[in-house]
Amino acid sequence: MLSKTQQEQFLAKAQKLAPQLKYRTVDADAVITPVKDKSVWQDYRMKKGDLAGFLKDNDFANGSSFIVSMPETVVGQAAFSVDFCKGYADSPSRIQITIGELPQEVVNADMPYNGTLNGSWLQKEIINIDDLPCDVILPRRYSGKYIRFDMLNVPGSLKFSNIRFITCGAEDFMPPPPEHLPELLKKIDQASIRTLRNCMQLSFEDGPKRDRRLWLGDLRLQAMVNKVTYRRFDIVARCLYLFAGTLLDDGEVCGCVMERPAPRRGCHTHDYAMLFPIVLKEHCSWSGDLAIGEELFDLACHQMKLMERFFTDGLFTGVNDPWTSWFFVDHDLELDRQAAMQGHAVAAYRALAELAAMLGKHEQQTKFAAKADTLAAVAREKLYDPVSGVVVSGKERQISYASQIWMIISGVLTPEEGRKALLAVENTPAALRPSSPYMFHYLLEAWDICGDEKHLLELLTDYYGSMINNGADTFWEVYRPDEPFFSPYNDVRMNSACHAWSGTAAYFLRKGN
Numbered sequence: 001m002l003s004k005t006q007q008e009q010f011l012a013k014a015q016k017l018a019p020q021l022k023y024r025t026v027d028a029d030a031v032i033t034p035v036k037d038k039s040v041w042q043d044y045r046m047k048k049g050d051l052a053g054f055l056k057d058n059d060f061a062n063g064s065s066f067i068v069s070m071p072e073t074v075v076g077q078a079a080f081s082v083d084f085c086k087g088y089a090d091s092p093s094r095i096q097i098t099i100g101e102l103p104q105e106v107v108n109a110d111m112p113y114n115g116t117l118n119g120s121w122l123q124k125e126i127i128n129i130d131d132l133p134c135d136v137i138l139p140r141r142y143s144g145k146y147i148r149f150d151m152l153n154v155p156g157s158l159k160f161s162n163i164r165f166i167t168c169g170a171e172d173f174m175p176p177p178p179e180h181l182p183e184l185l186k187k188i189d190q191a192s193i194r195t196l197r198n199c200m201q202l203s204f205e206d207g208p209k210r211d212r213r214l215w216l217g218d219l220r221l222q223a224m225v226n227k228v229t230y231r232r233f234d235i236v237a238r239c240l241y242l243f244a245g246t247l248l249d250d251g252e253v254c255g256c257v258m259e260r261p262a263p264r265r266g267c268h269t270h271d272y273a274m275l276f277p278i279v280l281k282e283h284c285s286w287s288g289d290l291a292i293g294e295e296l297f298d299l300a301c302h303q304m305k306l307m308e309r310f311f312t313d314g315l316f317t318g319v320n321d322p323w324t325s326w327f328f329v330d331h332d333l334e335l336d337r338q339a340a341m342q343g344h345a346v347a348a349y350r351a352l353a354e355l356a357a358m359l360g361k362h363e364q365q366t367k368f369a370a371k372a373d374t375l376a377a378v379a380r381e382k383l384y385d386p387v388s389g390v391v392v393s394g395k396e397r398q399i400s401y402a403s404q405i406w407m408i409i410s411g412v413l414t415p416e417e418g419r420k421a422l423l424a425v426e427n428t429p430a431a432l433r434p435s436s437p438y439m440f441h442y443l444l445e446a447w448d449i450c451g452d453e454k455h456l457l458e459l460l461t462d463y464y465g466s467m468i469n470n471g472a473d474t475f476w477e478v479y480r481p482d483e484p485f486f487s488p489y490n491d492v493r494m495n496s497a498c499h500a501w502s503g504t505a506a507y508f509l510r511k512g513n
């Protein structure tokens with residue numbers, strides 16, 4: 001168990017690794033007329049018009065409003081210049097400004113919010129300006145493609161100009177798409193990289209609009225894309241130190257870390273804790289930095305020690321309860337998590353064994369390899385039906401993609417068995433499908449391990465391509481192609497449209513074999 005002092009030392013290391021943020025100015029490039037159109041994703045088409053002409057020809061009195069768009073989804077502070085037009089400013093100007101990643105957030109800016117997460121995540125400001133003319137830089141950092149202005153109470157009417165974003169992030173450029181890719185895959189590659197770039201702030205955030213924090217599950221996927229693009233291993237190391245410095249009381253790595261005002265621990269998310277050894281091992285082998293592996297090895301081992309309480313005779317018997325004992329796995333409360341968690345554990349022990357080998361800890365290597373073998377054998381005996389070739393989970397012997405996927409990722413199934421299992425669930429309409437892009441990533445990773453390039457590319461093109469066709473230039477936290485208004489938070493405006501765990505397409509397109 002790491003002492004408080006050791007944790008503080010890790011936080012000090014994280015502090016030293018804080019990246020220098022880069023800033024640039026991106027001007028708004030169009031005025032938007034939202035057109036209701038049921039044939040369009042979430043019912044609104046955003047018709048673009050000439051912004052310069054619009055701002056020159058129009059002034060805005062009480063009750064008027066307008067929307068502008070940015071050339072791409074950006075992260076930073078929205079800013080603009082404003083002046084009075086008629087008469088003189090004898091009183092303050094009260095303006096409401098709403099920033100949205102997707103049309104619904106700005107078109108329905110004032111619709112009552114009844115979602116489950118705090119409505120203050122919705123990006124809205126009411127400001128009062130005393131002195132005109134004036135250049136305004138809004139106080140928070142936002143993520144968006146649209147800015148809506150509502151004149152709540154203004155003296156006479158106002159003129160606007162210079163509407164822009166002062167963007168920020170650890171990187172300010174985008175690696176161009178690989179030449180050989182067809183057009184749609186190029187777009188997918190770029191949206192995936194833009195997603196990573198926008199989330200890459202002082203740490204890898206899950207979403208720059210929401211939750212703006214470091215989640216271990218998201219970090220693993222970001223580290224994969226980072227490996228084939230920006231290669232900012234310093235930020236990955238920083239994130240690992242942040243986790244190591246904010247442990248829960250029993251020494252478990254928490255699911256997420258909030259960085260400001262000072263690093264704070266978030267919740268228990270046990271599947272994410274099991275990813276810690278995996279992320280650490282991958283980071284060491286991709287960055288070549290074995291020192292951090294040595295430093296955090298015991299902590300990684302401790303995670304699996306803590307997880308032992310969820311296993312009986314080598315089989316996962318923990319119960320998922322989001323309030324007390326949370327095994328996230330996917331945004332799906334119906335999902336029986338037994339097989340997926342068994343897979344997480346096998347994969348984590350394998351990662352520990354490999355990390356031990358890299359660090360020359362041969363005894364530990366043997367010990368963890370044996371642990372992985374035992375759990376894998378139990379999995380094959382209790383959860384794998386060799387006749388149907390499918391993995392089942394829980395008392396009800398539920399069949400889901402998640403169960404097959406994690407048995408493949410962990411190597412419990414051979415690539416050939418894995419391929420058969422995935423094909424079998426494709427033909428099982430009752431099988432629970434991936435609900436979030438997070439699980440969808442793991443489906444792609446599973447097809448990759450099974451060596452089925454064709455399936456992988458088809459699925460990738462279909463899923464991310466349809467998001468692109470629905471207007472995405474960064475990938476969305478929540479995406480059910482047949483349910484445009486689905487939100488795990490009961491209000492689609494709360495969904496994040498630039499989300500770490502949805503951005504791994506570039507990894508598959510660039511990793512080579």
Ligand code: RAM
Binds near residue numbers: 206211215501
């Ligand atoms: C949601 C976020 C985040 C994820 C957690 C478990 O709140 O989308 O990215 O990791 O769930």
